[in-house]
Amino acid sequence: MTEPLAPQQIGEAKVGQEDEFNDLISRLGNRLGFDHVLRFLPAESRIPERSFLTVPAAYSEVTPLPFRKRPRRPAMIFPPEPVTSASGHPPARFRWRRMSFTTLRAAGPERITPEWWFDDPAWRSGVRDYWRIETKEGPRLWLFHTPMAPAWAVQGTFL
16 A cells, blocks of 8 residues: 655755755865855846856855846857858858858847946957857857957857
8 A cells, every 4th residue: 555755855854945055065165175166146247258257156145136137148158259251240151160150040239338437458349249140050159240340259159
């Protein structure tokens, strides 16, 4: 004879999600060093490279920023990498990392202007028009075009 078993733990010991996360940080910190276990926190900037902070996970509290509807950002952001053989807005075909890609779908542009109070050499070329590109070959990329110094570059990938 069998009886149905409840899908949750029975008893007084309830472990919250936050406690499990803190236990994970403690375990990793003890093995790797607490300064080597990092977390990303949001930052107030529209510039992709400055939209997050990297801080030690053990010594930081998550302080949520006020919610604002923002365009989707890629899962991985890296320094801009040049694209060759690109023509059109967005480019129908282009080469990146020695591979050829054909644009299947594109969404954009989203114009991001540099923050005038920071003198960042990477943004001296002026505004950037960002496009979300889905390619026939599979990768979904975040390309941008700089109208003042015409060039295309990839700065991120979507999952």
